Amino acid sequence: MNKKxxxxxxxxxxxxxxxxxxxxxxxxxxxxxxxxxxxxxGTFDLLAGTxxxxxxxxxxxxxxxxxxxVTTANDTxxxxxxxxxxINLTSGSTYTARLSVPLCFGDGKYDSRGPYCWFxxxxxxxxxxxxxxxxxxTSSECQEPDDSCTMMIEFGLDCDYCYEGEDPYPxxxxxxxxxxxxxxxxxxPGYNTCDFGYSGYTRICACQFQTGTFNFGFTANF
Amino acid sequence: MKKIIIFVIxxxxxxxxxxxxxxxxxxxxxSKISDRDIIKFLQKNQDAKDYMQNYPDFKIxxxxxxxxxxxxxxxxxxxxxxxxxxxxxxxNRYVKIDLMNLSSDRGLIAVIDFKTKAVLKAYxxxxxxxxxxxxxxxxx
Numbered sequence: 001m002n003k004k005x006x007x008x009x010x011x012x013x014x015x016x017x018x019x020x021x022x023x024x025x026x027x028x029x030x031x032x033x034x035x036x037x038x039x040x041x042g043t044f045d046l047l048a049g050t051x052x053x054x055x056x057x058x059x060x061x062x063x064x065x066x067x068x069x070v071t072t073a074n075d076t077x078x079x080x081x082x083x084x085x086x087i088n089l090t091s092g093s094t095y096t097a098r099l100s101v102p103l104c105f106g107d108g109k110y111d112s113r114g115p116y117c118w119f120x121x122x123x124x125x126x127x128x129x130x131x132x133x134x135x136x137x138t139s140s141e142c143q144e145p146d147d148s149c150t151m152m153i154e155f156g157l158d159c160d161y162c163y164e165g166e167d168p169y170p171x172x173x174x175x176x177x178x179x180x181x182x183x184x185x186x187x188x189p190g191y192n193t194c195d196f197g198y199s200g201y202t203r204i205c206a207c208q209f210q211t212g213t214f215n216f217g218f219t220a221n222f
Numbered sequence: 223m224k225k226i227i228i229f230v231i232x233x234x235x236x237x238x239x240x241x242x243x244x245x246x247x248x249x250x251x252x253s254k255i256s257d258r259d260i261i262k263f264l265q266k267n268q269d270a271k272d273y274m275q276n277y278p279d280f281k282i283x284x285x286x287x288x289x290x291x292x293x294x295x296x297x298x299x300x301x302x303x304x305x306x307x308x309x310x311x312x313x314n315r316y317v318k319i320d321l322m323n324l325s326s327d328r329g330l331i332a333v334i335d336f337k338t339k340a341v342l343k344a345y346x347x348x349x350x351x352x353x354x355x356x357x358x359x360x361x362x
Contacts, residue, residue, distance in 0.1 A: 027346035028302065028331070034351040073300070086304040086345060097350055216350045222273060222328070 025088045029054050029068070031099055031216065032081040046076040047102045047110070052084055055096040058217055062096060065089070089220040097216040105135050105210050109154050116144060116206035120155040126197035127205035136207040142194035144206040146170035149181040151204055157181060172202040252314050252336045257282050260319055263334050267341035270321075273330045277323040280330075284320035288333075289313045305331055305343055312337075322347070 031052055036043045054068035068087045076082055082099070089095060104110050104117035111118055116139055121130040127142040146152060149162040149170075157172050159181035173180045197203065260282060264270035274280060286292070288306075290313050296306030309316055315337050322329040329347030334340070 025346075027348055030347065030349045032349060032351050035353040081349070083301040086302075099352060214352060216352070218348065218350070220348070222269075222276065222346045 025090060025220075025222075026086055027089055027220070027222070028083050028086060029089075029097055030081045030083045031097055033076055033078050036078060043078060044103070045078070046072070046082075047115075048072055048074050049102045050076060050082065051098075051100040052082045053098050053100075054084060054087060054089075055098055057094055058096055059098075059215065065095065091220050091222055094217065094219050097218065099214040099216075101212045101214065102209055103212050105212070108134060108207070108210070109151055111144075111151070111206065114139060114144070114206060115209045117209055118146075118151045118155075118204055118206055120157075121197075121203045121205060123202055124197045124199045125203065127194045127203055127207070129197070130203065130205050131194075131207035134207060136210050138194045139206045139208055141192075142205055143192055144170075146181075146204065152181045155204060157202075170204050172204070173200065252287055252317065255285075255287075255317060255336070257285075260285065260317070260334070263339065263341055264319070264321075264332060264344070267332070267344050269344040269346075270330060270332055270341060273321065273328075273344075273346070277328055279324040280321045281324075282319060283322040283329070284318075286318040286320075287314055288316040288318055292318075302331065305333060305345065309333070309342070316342070327351075 029052075033046060036046065050072045052070050052072075054065040055062040056065055065087055068084045070082065070084055072082060102115070106119075108117035108119050110116075117134070117136065119130055119134050121127070127138050131138045149157075149159045152159050152162075152170065152172055158179045159172075160179055162181045170181075194205075261274070264274065288296075288309070290311045293306050293309050293311055293316070297303060297309075299306075305318065315335065317334045317336060319332045319334065320329065321332070327349050329349065331343070331345050331347060332341055333343040335342050
């Protein structure tokens, strides 16, 4: 009979005291974009493809917390927040929230077609050198077209004449007091390669897209 | 022994009446749920209780009575899916509570089931503010 009474009491406890279903270590980690500032001035939205993840400990050598990575599908404006999925963190342990932002360093111009970062070189500078100087690498063959000299105009080049030819090879040629903007050139062997540079000619080059990384170290406390 | 069983049953009945009265103190109208009621509910959950103790400057940032559409939308949304998962598709049954501390960096998201008077979910929030210049730290 005592057993029955015990069962009855146990049943009572189960009925009147619902089970707790949560753990203190389950959290969402968010990074709010409160300001973005280019070294050259002005602000920018974080492009789609920005990734947020949480790392165990402090880099380098830290691993990613399971299930913590998220990649944005749309641009993130100032004031918006990027959130991780629900993750398990250990209270008292140290972590790093890492934001990997696709962007163009310095004065690079974003081109969604690649995406690429376009840069303006100096006289006779090749794309190989230019992209390297800007902290990146060249696009595959350095033959991306600059349709209607759009990028050249964005760089402030005075395109009095925009020549549209067949071979994509954008460059600027100052001719007298005016400028000739080309995105085509003779199909001479070697003229449309990444390594080509020629005195009197300034190239603009599509370099590979870049990633800026921002780390936020924190101790998990709830 | 019969007396003991009768005694236990009477005790249970009294407890049931007491708990029913206690749980229904805020009435059955979910729209009339007060902040005080919410705090009382949250006190029953250990994680929520810990949060409120650790961040006594917290405030109720948002209080949302969930509709069926809210739940469906939440389950298919980009963020906080887990908050809405496993909820029954019912109007005016659940209240989603967003708590945030004064410095706006630690919060809690909780879901209270108004039907069973239980705290179903309580997840922590850790928020950081990104405010910096772009730097050439890594490249592809």
